[in-house]
Amino acid sequence: MRLTPGRLFWLKCALHTGFILPLLWLGWGVALNQLGGDPVQYLIHFTGKGTLHGLMLTLLITPLAKRLKMGPLMQTRRLIGLWTFSYGVLHLLAFVSLDLLFAWNMLLTEILKRPYLLVGMAGLVILTALAVTSLKSLQRRMGPHWQRLHNWVYLVALLAPVHYLWSVKSEIIEPSLYLLLCLWLLWLRREKLLNTAFIRKVFSPLSS
Ligand code: HEM
Numbered sequence: 001m002r003l004t005p006g007r008l009f010w011l012k013c014a015l016h017t018g019f020i021l022p023l024l025w026l027g028w029g030v031a032l033n034q035l036g037g038d039p040v041q042y043l044i045h046f047t048g049k050g051t052l053h054g055l056m057l058t059l060l061i062t063p064l065a066k067r068l069k070m071g072p073l074m075q076t077r078r079l080i081g082l083w084t085f086s087y088g089v090l091h092l093l094a095f096v097s098l099d100l101l102f103a104w105n106m107l108l109t110e111i112l113k114r115p116y117l118l119v120g121m122a123g124l125v126i127l128t129a130l131a132v133t134s135l136k137s138l139q140r141r142m143g144p145h146w147q148r149l150h151n152w153v154y155l156v157a158l159l160a161p162v163h164y165l166w167s168v169k170s171e172i173i174e175p176s177l178y179l180l181l182c183l184w185l186l187w188l189r190r191e192k193l194l195n196t197a198f199i200r201k202v203f204s205p206l207s208s
Contacts, residue, residue, distance in 0.1 A: 003072040019083040040098040047091035054084030059185040085131040116166035123159035157182045
């Protein structure tokens with residue numbers, strides 16, 4: 001099937017809806033006090049999962065576009081990436097507002113105390129840099145540096161599931177499956193990954 005501009009438009013609308021509806025549902029749950037026995041944990045977990053799902057969807061687009069020979073599908077990456085970043089910000093805000101009660105000074109102490117928060121924070125800092133530079137005008141101005149910067153999303157694809165796995169105390173099956181899925185998404189682009197400047201720098205002394 002050809003992805004005509006009209007179909008692409010509707011696909012983008014569907015994607016926006018897919019990201020907005022869970023937030024409306026969450027807001028509804030908050031308003032009616034229907035988020036279970038621990039609404040704070042519920043909100044943190046819901047937004048954390050949303051960030052991870054968005055990230056995985058972003059990483060799925062390129063292999064899918066290649067497989068289906070649907071170049072225009074690539075135009076949905078920015079939209080999904082920005083929603084992923086928004087969910088990430090909501091996740092951080094949920095933690096700072098509901099868990100730390102807006103004690104921003106506690107954030108650093110908590111991050112240093114709980115290493116999985118440091119891993120999550122590193123992921124969100126990278127997502128922030130990618131969101132800020134996602135503007136078309138900046139992409140043009142940055143030239144080849146833009147792609148180099150945006151390759152850092154592959155590191156987020158490792159940091160995010162590790163953050164999740166590290167955050168759980170016992171039930172490791174689900175986070176392990178997420179980690180495996182992220183590793184598979186990275187495996188799909190192994191050739192590109194092996195060609196990144198970072199990997200070449202790390203591995204070139206080994207081969208010489
Ligand atoms: C790329 C960015 C991030 C992603 C993808 C992410 C994702 C996740 C996921 C999937 C969970 C587990 C949800 C569940 O158990 O159902 C989680 C838990 C959590 N995350 Fe994040 N996170 C990110 C960044 C952050 C940041 C920046 C913070 C705060 C500094 C943070 C704080 C937490 C906390 C407090 C939990 C709950 C841990 C617990 O159950 O006690 N995360 N995150």
